[in-house]
Amino acid sequence: MAVKKTKSKAWYTITSPEIFGAKDIGKTTASDPAFLKGRKITVSAIEITNNFSKYYVKFQFRVADLVGNKVVTEFDGSECMRDYIARMVIRYVRRIDAVQDLETRDGVKIRVKSLSIVSKKMKSSIVKIVRRRMQELVADEVKKSSLSDFLERMLDDKAKTRILNEVRRIYPIRNFEFRKTEILR
Numbered sequence: 001m002a003v004k005k006t007k008s009k010a011w012y013t014i015t016s017p018e019i020f021g022a023k024d025i026g027k028t029t030a031s032d033p034a035f036l037k038g039r040k041i042t043v044s045a046i047e048i049t050n051n052f053s054k055y056y057v058k059f060q061f062r063v064a065d066l067v068g069n070k071v072v073t074e075f076d077g078s079e080c081m082r083d084y085i086a087r088m089v090i091r092y093v094r095r096i097d098a099v100q101d102l103e104t105r106d107g108v109k110i111r112v113k114s115l116s117i118v119s120k121k122m123k124s125s126i127v128k129i130v131r132r133r134m135q136e137l138v139a140d141e142v143k144k145s146s147l148s149d150f151l152e153r154m155l156d157d158k159a160k161t162r163i164l165n166e167v168r169r170i171y172p173i174r175n176f177e178f179r180k181t182e183i184l185r
Contacts, residue, residue: 016061
């Protein structure tokens with residue numbers, strides 16, 4: 001009878017990126033530390049920021065490095081939960097999506113997917129104008145700031161309210177949200 005030898009696994013503490021204060025966000029096991037490299041971790045924004053108003057945002061981190069038994073992560077993206085968006089997109093409203101590949105001031109390439117909610121009785125020409133203005137404002141917001149500044153403005157709703165107020169000058173939109181962000185590698 002052959003006995004299968006197994007390698008013992010070790011526990012590693014996962015820490016958030018410096019942008020979020022390098023907090024401990026969890027633990028994981030691995031038989032070989034090389035297996036941790038590139039692994040993705042999804043964490044709720046409440047756990048990272050202690051801001052309960054951002055219950056609908058999830059962050060993705062990618063394992064970048066291993067220091068002793070600490071796993072150092074880097075920001076990989078954020079996403080709004082599907083049920084939050086489904087509650088915004090109700091009957092008699094129109095959804096305007098925009099997808100942009102942009103670069104921050106510190107040279108990080110990022111894909112930003114934004115969403116606006118407007119009334120259904122809107123001409124398609126006005127939809128195009130609203131989308132174009134929304135894209136201009138998002139591009140301006142990303143290009144003028146570093147990744148950490150953009151994430152901070154996104155989390156404290158400064159960017160969201162600025163874009164909302166600017167676009168409302170064209171047409172009274174109900175809501176605006178950064179639906180998803182992804183770091184492009």
